[in-house]
Amino acid sequence: MIIAESKPLAEIAALIKNARKILLVGCGGCVSVCLAGGEKETGILASELRMLRQVEGNPLETIEVTLTRQCDPEYVEMLANHLTEDIDCIVSLACGVGVQFLAERYQKWVVPALNTKFAGGTVEHGVWEERCGLCGECILYKTGGICPIIRCSKSILNGPCGGSQNGKCEINPDTPCAWQLIYDRLQALDKLDLLLELEPLKDWSQSRDGGPRKVVREDVKLD
Amino acid sequence: MKTASKLEKILSQGHFVVSGEVGPPKHANAEEIIEHTVMLKDYVDALNLTDNQTAIVRLSSIAAGVHVLQAGGEPIIQMTTRDRNRIALQSDLLGAYSLGIKNVLCLSGDHQSFGNHPAAKNVYDVDSLQLIKIVKDLRDEKRFSCGEELKSNEPRFFIGAAANPFADPFEFRVIRLEKKINAGADFIQTQAIFDMDRFERFMAMVRERDLHKKAHIIAGVMPIKSARAARYMQKSVAGMIVPEAIINRIEQASDPKAEGVAICVEQIKHLKTIEGVAGVHIMAVMWEDIIPTIVREAGLYPRPQL
Numbered sequence A: 001m002i003i004a005e006s007k008p009l010a011e012i013a014a015l016i017k018n019a020r021k022i023l024l025v026g027c028g029g030c031v032s033v034c035l036a037g038g039e040k041e042t043g044i045l046a047s048e049l050r051m052l053r054q055v056e057g058n059p060l061e062t063i064e065v066t067l068t069r070q071c072d073p074e075y076v077e078m079l080a081n082h083l084t085e086d087i088d089c090i091v092s093l094a095c096g097v098g099v100q101f102l103a104e105r106y107q108k109w110v111v112p113a114l115n116t117k118f119a120g121g122t123v124e125h126g127v128w129e130e131r132c133g134l135c136g137e138c139i140l141y142k143t144g145g146i147c148p149i150i151r152c153s154k155s156i157l158n159g160p161c162g163g164s165q166n167g168k169c170e171i172n173p174d175t176p177c178a179w180q181l182i183y184d185r186l187q188a189l190d191k192l193d194l195l196l197e198l199e200p201l202k203d204w205s206q207s208r209d210g211g212p213r214k215v216v217r218e219d220v221k222l223d
Numbered sequence B: 001m002k003t004a005s006k007l008e009k010i011l012s013q014g015h016f017v018v019s020g021e022v023g024p025p026k027h028a029n030a031e032e033i034i035e036h037t038v039m040l041k042d043y044v045d046a047l048n049l050t051d052n053q054t055a056i057v058r059l060s061s062i063a064a065g066v067h068v069l070q071a072g073g074e075p076i077i078q079m080t081t082r083d084r085n086r087i088a089l090q091s092d093l094l095g096a097y098s099l100g101i102k103n104v105l106c107l108s109g110d111h112q113s114f115g116n117h118p119a120a121k122n123v124y125d126v127d128s129l130q131l132i133k134i135v136k137d138l139r140d141e142k143r144f145s146c147g148e149e150l151k152s153n154e155p156r157f158f159i160g161a162a163a164n165p166f167a168d169p170f171e172f173r174v175i176r177l178e179k180k181i182n183a184g185a186d187f188i189q190t191q192a193i194f195d196m197d198r199f200e201r202f203m204a205m206v207r208e209r210d211l212h213k214k215a216h217i218i219a220g221v222m223p224i225k226s227a228r229a230a231r232y233m234q235k236s237v238a239g240m241i242v243p244e245a246i247i248n249r250i251e252q253a254s255d256p257k258a259e260g261v262a263i264c265v266e267q268i269k270h271l272k273t274i275e276g277v278a279g280v281h282i283m284a285v286m287w288e289d290i291i292p293t294i295v296r297e298a299g300l301y302p303r304p305q306l
């Protein structure tokens, strides 16, 4: 899933400092699971912002709605009833995709309440880690299911580099070296021969470097 | 001979080579580089020019290489894949060769988080092994990395790569070295050696695979100025092993600098006896003027004349 975390309250407050009434929109998707932008967090943020403004003597009015998903026009449409004239600003607690879907659909100023971090998963309660580099052409079958593109600090494809020591990456003693992990796993599965061949240059045009990407499935399109 | 490199010539004649290293300055004046070249050119066969080492912005390695060349030295430009994509790398290879540079050392480079621009975006479009292959394909296949043909005047570099016997996993280090040689590395410079036992084990594995016959392996050494410097390298420099015994020797010496030189000279003399070691690379960054003393005391002076 997409992992996000809340921007600092002061930053969000500054983003809406000229608004008198705002619509806070939560998202029931990934950010709900990673406890950043679900219904509960939306409610908490709304009351925090109101309290802050109360103290400043500049009261803020809030409306809170949590959509099933903000990355789906079908659900985004449901916001239409809530968007009255007097709302100065929409605060989206979705990932960057949700923020943009709202901005595309509505003629209102939309600001993000979260920093969208990465594609990852829960490793323990309250801890999420990045796993996928979204490179557009999966190579996990060559690396024992460990992604060097995002888990190696240099995204190298023929690792490990000379900075790998005691299983750790050169950048930080707390960061595991992805290539040591790959090595250990391939060794355990008796597949070290996969590392003998030079991995050729990657086609990054499949990645974000090729401009915004699109997936089209003709078989499920309606028209 | 694959190239017109002097370094290749000296190595192929079977001489035990000596290379040194100059770190380009953090400003736009080449005086220091020229001074170092003049001081060192009779003591080393080639000089490495680091490429924004530890990710600190410095005068470019190619420009520094040209200054070395003009001052009568033989430059080995280091080229990392951290800051340039395949377009810029190939462009710079063409440019460097047009300026008379004949040796390139292909590296992945230190991560930008170590340097003075930690907020920079790294590139890593290619890694060091892929860069080796790019340089080789430009030279031997006369084609760019996209496959397009290079019609004439291909750059003919003598291709270097790094090996770090002190990084992990140890058993894989020789295999990775072999991958680099298969990708096209003609010579190898190793990380600074302090743990001689581990290096000996590494070289035994190198010989088992005959790698020393496929590429020239130049062993890295680094004179240490003080126990504090040694301790720092032991604790804080990624991919280095500095044994306690060496630190103790320097700590207990009445003249730590002289002891550092003595250790370095002993190491070089020992490395000369190891089968498959084709030379030494003396990394004395910020202490370049000690190189002549080390070369003399190690019995490596005078250098072969071409």
Ligand code: SF4
Pocket: A151, A152, A153, A154, A155, A156, A159, A160, A161, A162, A163, A164, A165, A168, A169, A170, A171, A176, A177, A178, A179, A180
């Ligand atoms: S130490 Fe490992 S994870 Fe870190 S940059 Fe090198 S290969 Fe990648």
